[in-house]
Amino acid sequence: MLNNEKIVCISYSTWDGPYTKSTVQLMSLLAKDNEVLFVEYPYTIKDLFYGFTGKLNIPAARLLGIKNRLKKETTAFQSSVFTFIVPPIIPFNIFQKDWIYSLFLKINTGIYRRSIKKILCKLNWTNPIVINAYNPIFGETLKGAFNEKALIYYCYDGFLTDRRGMRAYQADQTFSSLANGIIVSSDYLKEQKLRYNQQVVSVKNGVDFDLFSHFAKASPSGSTRKKIGYIGSIDQRFDIETIEYTVSRLSHCDFEFVGEVRNQKVEETLSKYPNVTFAPPVKPSEVPGLLHRCDAGIIPYIRDEINKNVYPLKINEYLAVGVPLVITDFAKLSDFDEYVKVAKSKEEFHEYLVHELATDNAAKIQARIRFASKNSWQARAKQFAQAISDFKNCTKSKENNL
Numbered sequence: 001m002l003n004n005e006k007i008v009c010i011s012y013s014t015w016d017g018p019y020t021k022s023t024v025q026l027m028s029l030l031a032k033d034n035e036v037l038f039v040e041y042p043y044t045i046k047d048l049f050y051g052f053t054g055k056l057n058i059p060a061a062r063l064l065g066i067k068n069r070l071k072k073e074t075t076a077f078q079s080s081v082f083t084f085i086v087p088p089i090i091p092f093n094i095f096q097k098d099w100i101y102s103l104f105l106k107i108n109t110g111i112y113r114r115s116i117k118k119i120l121c122k123l124n125w126t127n128p129i130v131i132n133a134y135n136p137i138f139g140e141t142l143k144g145a146f147n148e149k150a151l152i153y154y155c156y157d158g159f160l161t162d163r164r165g166m167r168a169y170q171a172d173q174t175f176s177s178l179a180n181g182i183i184v185s186s187d188y189l190k191e192q193k194l195r196y197n198q199q200v201v202s203v204k205n206g207v208d209f210d211l212f213s214h215f216a217k218a219s220p221s222g223s224t225r226k227k228i229g230y231i232g233s234i235d236q237r238f239d240i241e242t243i244e245y246t247v248s249r250l251s252h253c254d255f256e257f258v259g260e261v262r263n264q265k266v267e268e269t270l271s272k273y274p275n276v277t278f279a280p281p282v283k284p285s286e287v288p289g290l291l292h293r294c295d296a297g298i299i300p301y302i303r304d305e306i307n308k309n310v311y312p313l314k315i316n317e318y319l320a321v322g323v324p325l326v327i328t329d330f331a332k333l334s335d336f337d338e339y340v341k342v343a344k345s346k347e348e349f350h351e352y353l354v355h356e357l358a359t360d361n362a363a364k365i366q367a368r369i370r371f372a373s374k375n376s377w378q379a380r381a382k383q384f385a386q387a388i389s390d391f392k393n394c395t396k397s398k399e400n401n402l
Contacts, residue, residue, distance in 0.1 A: 002385035005034040006128040008116065008146060009154075012135040014041045015073060015083045018260070018281035019232070020313055022156055022185065022205050023133045028075035029381035037082045037123070038073075039116060042108070042138075044091040063088055070119055076208065077377075082123070086115045093165055101167065109141040120146060129388060132175070137168055139175030150392040153179035155189060156205075158309030181391030183384060186311040188332055199394065201387040204335070205313040206380035208284075209373050212320035215288035216369050219362040221295055226253045226357050229294035229323075231287055232314055234278075235262040237307055239300040239328055240269050242346040247273050249350055253357070258282060258290060291321040296356050300349070301330040308332075315340065320372035322365035324356035339368050 007030060013021050015038055027036050043063055050056035051063075061067040062085045069085045089111050092104035120128070130148040132139045134156055143151060159172040176182060176196035183201050184190050190202045228250075234257060247255055247270060258279045261267050270276045282290065291297065297318040301307045307330040318325045319339055326341045326349060327333075333342070341356060343349035 001033070001382070002030065002389045003033045006123075006125040007034050007036045007131060008039065008120070008125075008128045008148070009036065009131045009133055010039045010112075010116075010135055010138065010142065011133040012041060013133070015081075018283060020208075020284045020287075020317075022313060023154065025206065025208070025377045026154075026203075026381050026384050027081055028077045028079055029377060030385060031075065031079035031081045032077065033385075035082075035123075035125070037084060037119065037125070037128075040083060040085050042086055042089050042112070042135075045088045046091045048088050059085060069115075070122070076211075082119075084116070084119055086112055093167065105137070105141060109138060112138060112142060113145045116146065129392060131388075132179070136171040136175040139171060140178055143178055150180045150388070151178070152388055152391055153182045154184075155182060155193065156185040158189065158192070158306050180394070181387065183387050186309055186331065189309050192309075199391055201383075201390075203380055203383045203387060204311045204375070205316065206375050206377040207316035207320045207372055209320055209376040209378075211285070212288045212291075212317055213369065213373070215292040215321050217292065217322040217365050219365065220360045223295065224252075226295040227293060228253050228255045228296050228298060228353070229258070229291060230256070230298050230300070231258045231282075231290060231317075232299075232312075233259050233262055234266050237301045237304075237310075237330075238263055238266050239302045239346075240266055242328060242343075242349050243298070243300050244269055244273075245346040246350045246353060247276055250353070251275055253295075256290075256294075287317060288321060291318060291323055294323050295360070296353060297323045297325045298353070299325065299327040301328055303328065303330050316372050316375045319368040322369050324360050324364070324368070326352045326356060339371050 009027050011023050013023055015024060027038050030036055043058055047056055047058055048063060051058035051060045062069050071083050073081050073083050075081055089108040090104050092101055092108060095101040127147055127149045129150045130146055131152045131154050133154040153175055159169045173196060176193055179197060181199040182193045182197050183203050184193055185205055187202055190200050193200045253275060255276045260281050267278055299312050310331050326343060329342045329344050341352035343352050
């Protein structure tokens, strides 16, 4: 397994925030047996401006160096992780001309490299394992910058040109072929990455089972008016047509959507129904209590190319509380065939939801909880650590044979 290693995670996410993040969970658990430096999302000068104008919540003092950019965090799993915020970089995705884009990529890479090297020197770390977490634009340019013993690409979502741009799409492919190994979060992503690299392992999202099990149901609520819950971002992935069809036919049920509304059309469409409410995002620690109040959960994503990559983090959280779950058939999730209803049409989605509400019982609830217990973050972290260890050993073996 993986022990006493220095791990640098160059992340595309922040450490804090209203949602559970797989990278944060996994690094928190790896930190139990290793030292971890979590390099947070690279804020730009534009982000800094939006922060000053109140349009964006950012750690401005740390970003500017007024407060220490390096911080030691105690995690939910009682481990310690160093988090680090690099100085603001220059926004460069807007540049159409390749030579201008390449120039600013080089400048921003320099900011990344110098600031991280300075911290590694301060920590007295050498030859770390570097994990690039969904940040492939800087994957190739930072390769070898820290004299790493292994370079791992953690890719937990797909890339489409209309989401992060053609350059991110191309960088993902290039970096996939350069990394010593790739860890992905779904079987579909594994199929895609095997085109570029034979060292690919699937480690799916998990659940903080110890936290969620405290809110596990023992039996259905018995309430005549049922509550249907959705927790998470409400964005372009959301299947408005399916949910409006269902909401309009289940006027005796209350639908509660908790999360940031990034697709205003969803709220505009559904708010006209009196049995629909929207609530702002909550802290991850508040999610189990909200799910406990639900009689059923839903994950209504549209069926498109990007959603084929998804293994929803929330799916195990619903099950860990014992809540019946109905989802659209946006991805291949055969692991859940016995425990989750997968609808192929809006009519089927409505029918499954009605059926699950009517037939739920204590035995089904316990079966869901038992299944979710096998998908804890602790179990996933062991798989993740084993994959890194295997990639590291494979890299060392190749170097010895040269």
